[in-house]
Amino acid sequence: MTEYKKLVTLVEKLKGDIDTLMQGLMRYSPQNEDSTMSSRPTIEKLHAIAVEIKHATLQAIPRLQKILLKARETDTNRQIYNEMMCEKIERLVKTFVSDVVGHLIQENDTASEREGEKKEETPIPPLTDIVLEEDSPVLVKIEMLYGEHLLRRAAAEAWTQRIATDLSELVKFEEEKRVVLGVCEKHARLGFFEEKAHQKESILEILRQKEAAKWEAEEGRRCLEHAHLQSLTKDFNKHSITTALDEQISDPALRKLFAARMVRLTNNLLVTPEEEGIRYLRNNNQRLMEDFAHPCLSHGPHGCSCRGFHTMAEMIWYALGYEVRYSKNKTLTPSVWFLLNGLQDIPLPCGRTLHEHQYLTMGFEDYSERFWELKEPDAAKNPDAWMLWYDQVREFEETFRLLM
Structure with a gap:
């Protein structure tokens, strides 16, 4: 053929x-x-x-x-x-x-x-x-x-029983075994990818839970902060200033320095309360840090006089009608601003410079900027409340002037 x-x-x-x-x-x-x-x-x-x-x-x-x-x-x-x-x-x-x-x-x-x-x-x-x-x-x-x-x-089947003495059966068994192992490998590979996807979702869920718990803790801290300021300034008036100063600032020279800087602030409140720099006191503002320190800056593990200096300042601000606010945009810390040349190495009230202080995280840093906003009564709608507020600011200004 x-x-x-x-x-x-x-x-x-x-x-x-x-x-x-x-x-x-x-x-x-x-x-x-x-x-x-x-x-x-x-x-x-x-x-x-x-x-x-x-x-x-x-x-x-x-x-x-x-x-x-x-x-x-x-x-x-x-x-x-x-x-x-x-x-x-x-x-x-x-x-x-x-x-x-x-x-x-x-x-x-x-x-x-x-x-x-x-x-x-x-x-x-x-x-x-x-x-x-x-x-x-x-x-x-x-x-x-x-x-x-x-x-x-x-x-x-019990595969061990299928191994026969006949060479052809043994060869057939080996061929089938290779096919089985190949299919098992494909299934194992698919199972591996499915398991990794499940692990990724589990990790993401844990991260979401941690983020939710972190935000819940920050909300709780803000509520406690507001309650603490209320308790510190309850029935606070011009007669309370001297006692509070003695408790928060032990150095007489620093008390006079604090009084002088408060005279400048209260005088500006009486004259131009509508100015942006007076109506909003931003913690990261260079001039404000130089005058009254920062709530999160401290020198060394035992702190420095800046802590009491700023605590006293926040008590007075709250008594003058300022309230703590948090923006919707995340901001950088003073230490980072300094490294980025956004802030000068200014001296703080304790006498040391900014870069000598350590930043202690408060909790708001990952979410927003912390600042103070003046809640001045509306003179047109409520003139009596505005007069009471104005008289209190004037009394504070006179008291601090006497303490200089």
């Missing part, structure tokens, strides 16, 4: 095997694995057919490529086929490409559909470009179903 006739027989057999595989795949059901109990084909039979088709196709490709090159030989001295034979070889290769390879790489193809298709005259593609393992949805699906079948069988 010539090579051409052998290839014709091989192509016809492949076409028949592909029809059998397609029909069997359409009728296959994982619930009917036992061929003795059902007329449906088993996945093992379908897998055997698919393996045979793949091997036969891969063997046919180089043989067809070789005979096709001989049929297309242009050198008359090397031509071995006549014109009629060359046409037969061309038709055979086209049949192989369309009816064998074409149906393997065409998804959802059936025998009935293939019979009704009108074949178009298209050039024969290079046979060496065919990669069945990647391009054939049918073969890929068979391999996947076979792997799932082996997993189910491996879970139901």
